Amino acid sequence: MKIAVMSCIHGNYEALDEVLQDIDRQKADKIYCLGDLVGYGPFPNAVVEQIRSLDIPTVQGCWDEDIVEGLNACECSYPSLLAERRGRLAHQWTNQEVHPETREYLAQLPLTRKEDNLCFVHGSPHSNHEYLLPEMNAFAALERVLATETDVLFCGHTHIPYARMLHSETLQVKVKQPSTEAVRELTFSAPLKRIINVGSVGEPRHGRPNATYVLYDTDTQAVTLREVEYDYQKTCAAILDKGLPAIFAWRLAKGLEFAEKAEDATHVCER
Amino acid sequence: MIVAVSGPPGVGKTHWIARHLRQHKPQNPCYLNPQTETLPLDATWLGTEFPTLQMLPPGQFAQLLALFEGIVYLELPWYLDLGGIEPLLQRAECDRIAILPPHSPETPWHNWADQIHAGNPLTLSPDFHQHPPEVHRTQLNGKVLDFDSLAVFWYELLQGAYGEAIRAKGILEIASGEAVYGDFVRGRMNDEFPALDWPQWLQGRPQRLSGLEICGDGLQREAIIQTLEDCCLSDEQLHHYQQQIRASLDREPEVTV
Numbered sequence: 001m002k003i004a005v006m007s008c009i010h011g012n013y014e015a016l017d018e019v020l021q022d023i024d025r026q027k028a029d030k031i032y033c034l035g036d037l038v039g040y041g042p043f044p045n046a047v048v049e050q051i052r053s054l055d056i057p058t059v060q061g062c063w064d065e066d067i068v069e070g071l072n073a074c075e076c077s078y079p080s081l082l083a084e085r086r087g088r089l090a091h092q093w094t095n096q097e098v099h100p101e102t103r104e105y106l107a108q109l110p111l112t113r114k115e116d117n118l119c120f121v122h123g124s125p126h127s128n129h130e131y132l133l134p135e136m137n138a139f140a141a142l143e144r145v146l147a148t149e150t151d152v153l154f155c156g157h158t159h160i161p162y163a164r165m166l167h168s169e170t171l172q173v174k175v176k177q178p179s180t181e182a183v184r185e186l187t188f189s190a191p192l193k194r195i196i197n198v199g200s201v202g203e204p205r206h207g208r209p210n211a212t213y214v215l216y217d218t219d220t221q222a223v224t225l226r227e228v229e230y231d232y233q234k235t236c237a238a239i240l241d242k243g244l245p246a247i248f249a250w251r252l253a254k255g256l257e258f259a260e261k262a263e264d265a266t267h268v269c270e271r
Numbered sequence: 272m273i274v275a276v277s278g279p280p281g282v283g284k285t286h287w288i289a290r291h292l293r294q295h296k297p298q299n300p301c302y303l304n305p306q307t308e309t310l311p312l313d314a315t316w317l318g319t320e321f322p323t324l325q326m327l328p329p330g331q332f333a334q335l336l337a338l339f340e341g342i343v344y345l346e347l348p349w350y351l352d353l354g355g356i357e358p359l360l361q362r363a364e365c366d367r368i369a370i371l372p373p374h375s376p377e378t379p380w381h382n383w384a385d386q387i388h389a390g391n392p393l394t395l396s397p398d399f400h401q402h403p404p405e406v407h408r409t410q411l412n413g414k415v416l417d418f419d420s421l422a423v424f425w426y427e428l429l430q431g432a433y434g435e436a437i438r439a440k441g442i443l444e445i446a447s448g449e450a451v452y453g454d455f456v457r458g459r460m461n462d463e464f465p466a467l468d469w470p471q472w473l474q475g476r477p478q479r480l481s482g483l484e485i486c487g488d489g490l491q492r493e494a495i496i497q498t499l500e501d502c503c504l505s506d507e508q509l510h511h512y513q514q515q516i517r518a519s520l521d522r523e524p525e526v527t528v
Contacts, residue, residue, distance in 0.1 A: 079419055080419035080420040080422075081419070081501070081503075081504070081508075082417070082419075082420035082423050082502050246491075247427065247494070247498070250427070250432045
């Protein structure tokens, strides 16, 4: 079966529309979405409506969560004061713009989805704010996949796509209880595992404005990264038209994020 | 003696003066940069590099000129009317120096200058003198910027997010208590901010000059001001930072050499 996995649409309806057309042309059997349907972009309601009407299995992203529960992201999610202020502006605007049914839809999204040996999350299985970066320590990366009890972990959140193979590994853990001298040894053998980051549909960060998503063949395990051109100028015009900060349009056109995010979940707060 | 230096923005006038000072080590040098009194960035930078350089108060320049025996470096910004200042230059012995990009086409500076020196390789727009670039100055005295935010703003500025910037320079206070110098000329990407040799300001808002000057076309002044404002620390944030830095400095062991 050929599946298409996309993430981080961020209210960019033009990008979503073009990606859905591309998925159609690629004849994918099923589509999954890894969240962040809203935030920064000008069409949060239209994006949610489209995902909902197509009944695309979706998990909740950090922006979706913040719109439902209020902005509770640690300030360290942002690498600078400027990014944080821009993030807050975008949150405020989106919060006012979303319809009650949009908020209801976002509220009922699960944090994780599993289908056979595949797992779908936004950030990581532990938190939709955590960044699984390609250079993450192999032990930690493997732990994230093992935590899902599946073989392939699909994630987004970083906005830069990659596929990472975690070859057969053996983990040995020794546990010593304070109350006893006995040491308990546990050994885990992990077969081949994979982390596949699908990039971003609506807020790319790879230096071009094009949307990205991933096709995965469950029979051959082949991963295909798709980069899709779309009329980003339309989204830029809508950003200005809707009264969002003009710098969001400029950054989108340059293939930068609307506002830069922390590179690393372990980013040390300097404030 | 007057050494009058002029040329387009970003060509390296102040750096030429600095080089001249280093090479010739004149006695009692003085410096004046007319029409930049509200934000004397070049004067402040030169004063930091050459602590013995005297800064002439602009209003008294003509009177002081007659009494003065050393070299007066007169940096003439490109928007200053050279004809208007000529009577003053004729009162004393004067070298007129134009700093121009290499292979520059004919400009009014060619007729004015006694000597022409090659500066930074800028591309001057053919209608530079008919349609000179705009100048935007923001005084930032007392403001302290988050350095990571400054780096983002600077990148966006240099890449054209706020209009077509051809030159930007600034002295900016950052959260570490240091003042840094930003210096950009189109065609020469410079995203480094060397710290000025000033004491760290770790108690309250800095009481010294800081600000930013941008030359270019179609500059979006309101967006520039707003973005700079968004880069600045609140009183609470500044207090928090300064407290932490002071505490860490107190903890540092003394080293005896």
